[in-house]
Amino acid sequence: xxxxxxxxxxxxxxxxxxxxxxxxxxxxxxxxxxxxxxLPDVRDGLKPVHRRILYAMHELGLTPDRPYRKCARVVGDVxxxxxxxxxxxxxxAMVRLIQDFSSRYPLxxxxxxxxxxxxxxxxxxxxxxxxLAEIGNEAxxxxxxxxxxxxxxxxxxxxxxxxxxxxxxxILLLNGCSGIAVGxxxxxxxxxxxxIVDGAIALIDRPTLSDDKLFELIPGPDFPTGGEIVETDGxxxxxxxxxxxxxxxxxTQIEEIQGGRGRHRRTAIVVTELPFQVNKAxxxxxxxxxxxxxxxxxxxxxxxxxxxxxxxxxxxxKREADPHTVLxxxxxxxxxxxxxxxxxxxxVNGQPKQLPLREVLQEFLNFREQTLTRRYTHELEETENxxxxxxxxxxxxxxxxxxxxxxxNSPDGSTAKITFQEQLNLSAAQADAIxxxxxxxxxxxxxxxxxxxxxxxxxxxxxxxxxxxxxxELLKELxxxxxxxxxxxxxxxRTRIISEREAAAATAKAKPRQSGKTRETSGGKGxxxxxxxxxxxxxxxxxxxxxLERPPEEAIVGFTQRGxxxxxxxxxxxxxxxxxxxxxxxxxxxxxxxxxxxxxxTKTDRDILVFLTTGKAYSVKVGxxxxxxxxxxxxxxxxxxxxxxxxxDPEAIAAHLLRSDEPTSTNLILLTQRGRIKRLSLxxxxxxxxxxxTACKLKNGDALERVVLARRHEQLAIATxxxxxxxxxxxxxxxxxxxxxxQPQSALRLGKGExxxxxxxxxxxxxxxxxxRQGYAKQLPLNLIRLAKPGDLxxxxxPFRSREDALxxxxxxxxxxxxxxxxxxxxxxxxxxxSIPVKGKDDPGDRxxxxxxxxxxxxxxxxxxxx
Numbered sequence: 001x002x003x004x005x006x007x008x009x010x011x012x013x014x015x016x017x018x019x020x021x022x023x024x025x026x027x028x029x030x031x032x033x034x035x036x037x038x039l040p041d042v043r044d045g046l047k048p049v050h051r052r053i054l055y056a057m058h059e060l061g062l063t064p065d066r067p068y069r070k071c072a073r074v075v076g077d078v079x080x081x082x083x084x085x086x087x088x089x090x091x092x093a094m095v096r097l098i099q100d101f102s103s104r105y106p107l108x109x110x111x112x113x114x115x116x117x118x119x120x121x122x123x124x125x126x127x128x129x130x131x132l133a134e135i136g137n138e139a140x141x142x143x144x145x146x147x148x149x150x151x152x153x154x155x156x157x158x159x160x161x162x163x164x165x166x167x168x169x170x171i172l173l174l175n176g177c178s179g180i181a182v183g184x185x186x187x188x189x190x191x192x193x194x195x196i197v198d199g200a201i202a203l204i205d206r207p208t209l210s211d212d213k214l215f216e217l218i219p220g221p222d223f224p225t226g227g228e229i230v231e232t233d234g235x236x237x238x239x240x241x242x243x244x245x246x247x248x249x250x251x252t253q254i255e256e257i258q259g260g261r262g263r264h265r266r267t268a269i270v271v272t273e274l275p276f277q278v279n280k281a282x283x284x285x286x287x288x289x290x291x292x293x294x295x296x297x298x299x300x301x302x303x304x305x306x307x308x309x310x311x312x313x314x315x316x317x318k319r320e321a322d323p324h325t326v327l328x329x330x331x332x333x334x335x336x337x338x339x340x341x342x343x344x345x346x347x348v349n350g351q352p353k354q355l356p357l358r359e360v361l362q363e364f365l366n367f368r369e370q371t372l373t374r375r376y377t378h379e380l381e382e383t384e385n386x387x388x389x390x391x392x393x394x395x396x397x398x399x400x401x402x403x404x405x406x407x408x409n410s411p412d413g414s415t416a417k418i419t420f421q422e423q424l425n426l427s428a429a430q431a432d433a434i435x436x437x438x439x440x441x442x443x444x445x446x447x448x449x450x451x452x453x454x455x456x457x458x459x460x461x462x463x464x465x466x467x468x469x470x471x472x473e474l475l476k477e478l479x480x481x482x483x484x485x486x487x488x489x490x491x492x493x494r495t496r497i498i499s500e501r502e503a504a505a506a507t508a509k510a511k512p513r514q515s516g517k518t519r520e521t522s523g524g525k526g527x528x529x530x531x532x533x534x535x536x537x538x539x540x541x542x543x544x545x546x547x548l549e550r551p552p553e554e555a556i557v558g559f560t561q562r563g564x565x566x567x568x569x570x571x572x573x574x575x576x577x578x579x580x581x582x583x584x585x586x587x588x589x590x591x592x593x594x595x596x597x598x599x600x601x602t603k604t605d606r607d608i609l610v611f612l613t614t615g616k617a618y619s620v621k622v623g624x625x626x627x628x629x630x631x632x633x634x635x636x637x638x639x640x641x642x643x644x645x646x647x648x649d650p651e652a653i654a655a656h657l658l659r660s661d662e663p664t665s666t667n668l669i670l671l672t673q674r675g676r677i678k679r680l681s682l683x684x685x686x687x688x689x690x691x692x693x694t695a696c697k698l699k700n701g702d703a704l705e706r707v708v709l710a711r712r713h714e715q716l717a718i719a720t721x722x723x724x725x726x727x728x729x730x731x732x733x734x735x736x737x738x739x740x741x742x743q744p745q746s747a748l749r750l751g752k753g754e755x756x757x758x759x760x761x762x763x764x765x766x767x768x769x770x771x772x773r774q775g776y777a778k779q780l781p782l783n784l785i786r787l788a789k790p791g792d793l794x795x796x797x798x799p800f801r802s803r804e805d806a807l808x809x810x811x812x813x814x815x816x817x818x819x820x821x822x823x824x825x826x827x828x829x830x831x832x833x834x835s836i837p838v839k840g841k842d843d844p845g846d847r848x849x850x851x852x853x854x855x856x857x858x859x860x861x862x863x864x865x866x867x
Contacts (some may be wrong), residue, residue, distance in 0.1 A: 223276035717812070
């Protein structure tokens, strides 16, 4: 004790006020929670637990091409190496990275039960399996190395872990994030990948881009569960200040349903999408409680008909109830409409900061630029080191006799190394490389390989120096990477944004029509009032009935190259003219510019048949396409007009066409990727339900490629990338009409590396146009192509001027039309059909226009059917 008293009196203890110590300790604790747990980093958009899960899986080799591994195995690695916290916390974080209703772009793939929108808990980690999703592996871990990001020691300094992942996409905005720290919180909504990439590229091109232009590219959040965003004031506030409130509501429709055996048809409100993070089972229970407590009138039954294809909750109404009034109360009394409070708070240089949208994107772009600079600097060092060694090897090969004499006369390796350095003027590293060189490297073939490698590395060094020496070139490379990821992972928007005018109209439509009397008449408390209400509700048409009773109107339906559909009033698209011109015109497209590929005058009661690559067909009524105002309006993604179960990648649409007025005399020709063909009557596709139907059963690995409208006794031309043509007669002998359940027959056999590029119906045409990828084209007389049978090889109808070329497509348009060509340099060529020369089957054709170096055609279409 005396010793302790001496210690206290020795001056080594510093007196501190209690309040100051508490304040300092609390701040340190708060910062440790903020930085180490609760808030994401603005650069890669991840919290430490998510970053450690992804890096641990990367170290385990759980890439998308490897088998799934038990989640318990991954959780154990994360706990033992990087994250010394509870196993359940790590597993919960992992589950959210897998759930497609929690993450807009799940970074992990899962195998097993990972919960549902009904708030069902996931199975225990010993039962479920996981691996990295493709986007998580490529966008976050593809460039992971100490050369690109900083690494630090883990909690016990036994392992190294990254302080940030080299993200190639702004994951913070794509998947969003929520977290509660000490004295602060973050709540970032998810967004659409294509829109975010467009906004980032626009900021690279124009750093002073106005907020209005930026918000046109990124109109608002895009939730994984869909829904509708009501009004845009909250979005603008959140994007400009970093904080705002966004009203989100579910998607509903009013339907007439059969009430059961012996019962009349009833009106029902069908809910197909719920706001983000709303528990479906909890919401249904909430509605039922309100009905039982007489706080919500007009509902006779509620049932959940959801399945694997999507959400479907049916709210059956009483006969006297007004559906719009009930819907109004559902919006205001239940979470069918709620507010998403946006707080764009993230760590910037280790400090929490509330950011507007522009700064979030700019911080990511700055980080991405730094990452690329570090990566290319490291690659340049490695390239120069390798070139240095190759120069030494070539020096030894150029003085081979002298090198052999040195080795023969040297008593040991050290002496030989010094002699090499002195006599051949080499560095120590070059001398070591020569001593390590096996005898086979002195052969002529190995010498040639060394020279070829040297030439390749010289070109690589030149390219890396160009990127590192010119910031403009580096940013061009950054944009190239962003566009490549967008092409691979972008998908259509799921959440619809309702403008102020639409929101006001919808709110007015859903408000109670008789203020002060609604509950009494809906509840049926007075017989006289109930009878009056019942009578008036029968005479009042629901929206669906009103649409049916409304006479069909003329409309122009236009389809764009990027998968959008637009419904415009007649006269909105001017006719294509100038067919008398004889030369091609070239138009340079702006970044992400869209254009029409087909438009047709029709009526609102007509149907559009949409075929997916899976072989399923769906119907979209022209009147259900949202009207497009303005010539430059973007339109609606066609994929979003399909039922929720069919919505996904826009490239999953194999074909779309307007239903013919003569379904019994018109046939559909279906062609698959493996060269199998099927003929169906168009009458098979009448009165399609929302579930669609299977038009073609496909074998594993096959997909629907083309769908063509044709008539009996017409002919069909099928083309392959190798230049082969197969000409078939459409008749019952060679191509009989099949049923939807039958398998397609073989049309032609494809060679190795060959694929289908075209299928056209030959309608009173004398010539067929063939176009190659490198821009060579010709008109081939049909009489030079013999008629064949299904299963034949066809005829070689177009040779190519180079081995890298291939057939891009075939057409059979009228002579006064144009051929529209899109190249990979974003150039649009319009070529009159009359200007394309007529050639034989052994002629490669003439160039459509002057092409740039290595420029190729990526898309072809004809203006024959465009208004």
